[in-house]
Amino acid sequence: xxxxxxxxxxxxxxxxxxxxxxxxxxxxxxxxxxxxxxxxxxxxxxxxxxxxxxxxxxxxxxxxxxxxxxxxxxxxxxxxxxxxxxxxxxxxxxxxxxxxxxxxxxxxxxxxxxxxxxxxxxxxxxxxxxxx
Numbered sequence: 001x002x003x004x005x006x007x008x009x010x011x012x013x014x015x016x017x018x019x020x021x022x023x024x025x026x027x028x029x030x031x032x033x034x035x036x037x038x039x040x041x042x043x044x045x046x047x048x049x050x051x052x053x054x055x056x057x058x059x060x061x062x063x064x065x066x067x068x069x070x071x072x073x074x075x076x077x078x079x080x081x082x083x084x085x086x087x088x089x090x091x092x093x094x095x096x097x098x099x100x101x102x103x104x105x106x107x108x109x110x111x112x113x114x115x116x117x118x119x120x121x122x123x124x125x126x127x128x129x130x131x132x
Contacts, residue, residue, distance in 0.1 A: 011056075013039075013048070022051075025090055026061055033061035034094035062097035064090070 009026045020039040025032070037059055043051070 011052075013043070015042075023091055023094070024056075024059060024061065032064050034064045034090055034097065035059045035061040036091070036094055062094065062101050064093040064097045 007028055009024065012023045012025075014021060014023065020042050022037040022039065024035045024037070026034070037051070037055075039047070039051075
């Protein structure tokens with residue numbers, strides 16, 4: 001893959017109030033993807049490096065609408081005043097993409113299950129015919 005302005009990856013490690021997480025935003029050929037990884041406790045530098053080298057590429061990235069820059073300092077200043085949740089737009093977009101992906105998987109698994117049940121039914125019918 002050629003590295004240009006259209007191909008980049010941004011990783012942001014942040015504390016979401018309960019866990020330490022990494023938000024991965026990637027742009028490939030003009031298409032935006034996002035993924036999230038939960039560390040749990042605050043990761044040390046060796047743990048981050050190990051994760052980047054061994055597990056980063058395995059992280060599923062889901063397509064999202066667009067990319068917005070996360071400005072944590074601005075969020076911290078405006079959060080108490082506005083009463084907003086302080087969730088970055090890219091994380092909201094990732095959550096929406098994750099829900100859409102789950103919905104599609106659910107539909108596919110239902111179809112697969114129906115096909116399996118139909119196959120079992122036909123196999124049973126063939127066995128009954130063979131006995132007669």
